[in-house]
Amino acid sequence: MTRAQDGFAVEATGALPNPSAVGLVAVIVAATDGEPRALTVRVPGQATGRETGLPAGPLVPEHPTLERGLRAWVERQTQQRLGYVEQLYTFGDRDRQGDDSGGLHSLSVAYLALVREMRSAALPEASWHNWYAFLPWEDWRAGRPATLDDIEAKLLAWAAGAVDAKIRRRREDRLGLTFGIGGGAWNEERVLERYELLFEAGLIPEAQGQSGEACATDIATTGRPMTFDHRRVLATAIGRLRGKIKYRPVVFELMPPTFTLFQLQRTVEALSGANLHKQNFRRLVAQQGLVEETDEVTSGAAGRPARLVRFRREVLLERPAPGFRLTPSRRSS
Amino acid sequence: MTRAQDGFAVEATGALPNPSAVGLVAVIVAATDGEPRALTVRVPGQATGRETGLPAGPLVPEHPTLERGLRAWVERQTQQRLGYVEQLYTFGDRDRQGDDSGGLHSLSVAYLALVREMRSAALPEASWHNWYAFLPWEDWRAGRPATLDDIEAKLLAWAAGAVDAKIRRRREDRLGLTFGIGGGAWNEERVLERYELLFEAGLIPEAQGQSGEACATDIATTGRPMTFDHRRVLATAIGRLRGKIKYRPVVFELMPPTFTLFQLQRTVEALSGANLHKQNFRRLVAQQGLVEETDEVTSGAAGRPARLVRFRREVLLERPAPGFRLTPSRRSS
DNA sequence: GGCACAATGCTCAGAATGAGCATATATGAG
DNA sequence: CTCATATATGCTCATTCTGAGCATTGTGCC
Structure with a gap:
């Protein structure tokens, strides 16, 4: 040795x-x-x-x-x-x-x-x-999550309660970067950073026994707790997956063998927590050649029947890095 | 328990x-x-x-x-x-x-x-x-590395030597994906996959005692070996860094406090192993607001003096994900 | 001065993007 | 049967982004 x-x-x-x-x-x-x-x-x-x-x-x-x-x-x-x-x-x-x-x-x-x-x-x-x-502030599909009002107020209080001006400035910067408080944009990939910030701010029950302070929020605001640090692990996973789907066709691992483009879109939206522009989403999928048509169509549901498609495995060999770009639609958020 | x-x-x-x-x-x-x-x-x-x-x-x-x-x-x-x-x-x-x-x-x-x-x-x-x-095939700054001729030949032989057609097909696919053999594009981020492929193909001395076969290449072709699996770790690092610089301003961690845009470009090129279009690189850096000018300029070297700039730390708080897009210039490759 | 070498400014065509209009085809209520 | 509703799908358009290259400007050096 x-x-x-x-x-x-x-x-x-x-x-x-x-x-x-x-x-x-x-x-x-x-x-x-x-x-x-x-x-x-x-x-x-x-x-x-x-x-x-x-x-x-x-x-x-x-x-x-x-x-x-x-x-x-x-x-x-x-x-x-x-x-x-x-x-x-x-x-x-x-x-x-x-x-x-x-x-x-x-x-x-x-x-x-x-x-x-x-x-x-x-x-x-x-x-x-x-x-x-477990992370209710991450779902923007139905618009800005209501829980964010509560969270923002508490985070601002936390920042204001810093011991000196320098630390306060740093905390405010972090609020902007992660939660977009104070004019920043919401970046859907920063799931872990948001969770960690809430943790540090004492809003997460898992932090109990950590700083010793009682937790200042309820489950409705900050979501269901988990054992140990598992919520942190989950946050890491979501952030990573949200990044990955933009440049790798991993969503298809979650899809059944055949599916409609709208189902695919719903899945991407579910993961990313944001709504997408439908027509542009289809254009993207088409351009990248991510799917191929089957000769079946859906039936039974409301609306015009949709064509069923399947993942084109060949893209794994073709494009340098196929995936989705996630540009949230302005319409529904 | x-x-x-x-x-x-x-x-x-x-x-x-x-x-x-x-x-x-x-x-x-x-x-x-x-x-x-x-x-x-x-x-x-x-x-x-x-x-x-x-x-x-x-x-x-x-x-x-x-x-x-x-x-x-x-x-x-x-x-x-x-x-x-x-x-x-x-x-x-x-x-x-x-x-x-x-x-x-x-x-x-x-x-x-x-x-x-x-x-x-x-x-x-x-x-x-x-x-x-340690990974000579990864450096395309002076054009296609000469060592790739040798490597390609050996990899093709390896693929051809597969026991059945299915495995051969799979091997050929991987050659295309990683080394761009057979019409594929070179993706500079796939450093680890290329190393692992060479390893599996028995071209890496570290694989000795693994499959038992003698290693079919010399250092000039497949680079300097390292202890244990450290070359694999290095390959992981390079691949990760090459990806990261595209969307995060991490290069600046490698730069001195002030530098010229060309030095910055050289650094990015060094990491990515590819040459970039100079004017477009400057445009990108300017657009993103990644740097701010100092009032100093270089002197002494050949050519027109360049303005020294420094990293604008504020971008860390501004843009969602500042970084570089790496589009290799056609000119010098 | 003239040359080699960078820095810097600017243009331009084509591709990609974001947004929205229009139309087609289902289901279900009345 | 007809309308309201819901989705599928085709297409347009202005804007921005990209990739590529031309032109001009300063410096050190012979």
């Missing part, structure tokens, strides 16, 4: 002291009926109102890669085939993870998985939840 | 069995004289030609977050102030990390750090290397 503590050492990447407890957390996402859903489980022994968490488990060392371990684990537990899987982030904050695992430093490696809608086989302990139940 | 192995359990994220060995690896990047450089260290006891590695070390549990731990560790060792720091990826492949750490599953959490050029204080064990020494 030469210079392991001291020099700018390179030990074998694996041969290190201080073993740590490592876990996996999964954000498993589906989109059903135009709503974005995450798979949650009930965690016994948590404080009231905080029993809902993300599927999490130990690192299983049998598998050659972390991702394959995760796949096997999830697929075995849920009979749910995972499509797209992506590593999200490794969380290792001392004071945000719940407990401390008997002196071991604890890490959790978070993954994002996209699955096709699964109606059958409800899991015994797991259930799907609209992810905006 | 109810259901820890069995159910779809959520234990405390930290309270998990199977402790693992966790390390940190850092890709520390600077840009000096228009060349992209990474900080490397010499690792004793490695096979000849593979003594060069990235700075790596144990996870230090004293710090509240991983990132702060990394900062403290690097800044202490190098007297080098880190500007931008970002978590890259957590590598946990069983068979790619070097050794196995006595039965512990080993992970390494990789970080990317950007630093301002540092000429003074050469570190005792560390040195800066042009990162294209």
Whole structure:
């Protein structure tokens, strides 16, 4: 162990002291009926109102890669085939993870998985939840969320309560950047930054025992809490996914084999939390060659029947980076 | 530990069995004289030609977050102030990390750090290397890298040698996607995918002992090897950085306090490995308001003196996502 | 002065974007 | 049957963005 503590050492990447407890957390996402859903489980022994968490488990060392371990684990537990899987982030904050695992430093490696809608086989302990139940300020599809009035007021109070002018200025800047308070624009990708800001401002019940202060908000305003730091993980996932759909055709992992363009649009809107201009959305999808027509059309629903399309897998080989640009329509927001 | 192995359990994220060995690896990047450089260290006891590695070390549990731990560790060792720091990826492949750490599953959490050029204080064990020494096919600034002829031939042979037609087809698709072989475009962000493809094709010496086959290439073709899987980490970093500079003003972390637009362009080109159209680059920087003029100009060098500019920090608060679009100029490629 | 070399200003055609109008074809109420 | 309603789909148009290139302006150097 030469210079392991001291020099700018390179030990074998694996041969290190201080073993740590490592876990996996999964954000498993589906989109059903135009709503974005995450798979949650009930965690016994948590404080009231905080029993809902993300599927999490130990690192299983049998598998050659972390991702394959995760796949096997999830697929075995849920009979749910995972499509797209992506590593999200490794969380290792001392004071945000719940407990401390008997002196071991604890890490959790978070993954994002996209699955096709699964109606059958409800899991015994797991259930799907609209992810905006946990982060209600993120859903702008029906216009500016009402909860933001309350949140803004409390955040402004928090900024005003800073100990000195410099910190106050910094806080105000952050309010502008994340929540668009004070003339800034709402950037739908900054999900994590918004959550973290609320956390710091003491508006998130999960922060209890952190700063010690009582939480100044109710669930209606700041959404349903989750176990440990799982809401943070969820926020990370949403932010990442909102970014990704702009330049990679990942939404199709959430769609059934055939679908209409409007269903596709609804799904993109569900993920991004904003409404899109319909005609331009179709033009985009057409231009990029993302889908090909089938010879079927929908029937039964109101309105003119729509043509069913399917994802053109070939685009994965063609364009440099196919995806959607998300320009919110002015109309409905 | 109810259901820890069995159910779809959520234990405390930290309270998990199977402790693992966790390390940190850092890709520390600077840009000096228009060349992209990474900080490397010499690792004793490695096979000849593979003594060069990235700075790596144990996870230090004293710090509240991983990132702060990394900062403290690097800044202490190098007297080098880190500007931008970002978590890259957590590598946990069983068979790619070097050794196995006595039965512990080993992970390494990789970080990317950007630093301002540092000429003074050469570190005792560390040195800066042009990162294209390790990945020579990634540098298109002087036109298509010569090494690609050799690489293409070998990759095509690898694809042709597939056991059945289906696998061959898949391999050919990947050649097109990553290296643009067969009519595809070169996407400068796919650094990792290209490296991994070469690895799988047996063209990377680090793969030795992996598939067992001798390596079919020399350093001139496939670049300088590194310790363990560090070249993979470097490739991850380059790909990520190339993506990031397009939508975030991170290049400025690599620039001195004042600089000319051309120096900025050279830096962006160094990172992205492609040349840009000069006038359009200036237009872009001007439009985005990324810099503000100083009243100084350069002197001494050949050519008309250039105005020195500095980064406008305010943009961090203004635009939704300032950065560069990288459209390679046709002229010089 | 004349040359090499950058910096800087400006133009222009084509593509991409944001917005909206118009029309087609369903369902369901009355 | 007809109308209201809801969606699907085609098309236009002004604006902005992009990629490319021409022209001019300063400097150091021989």
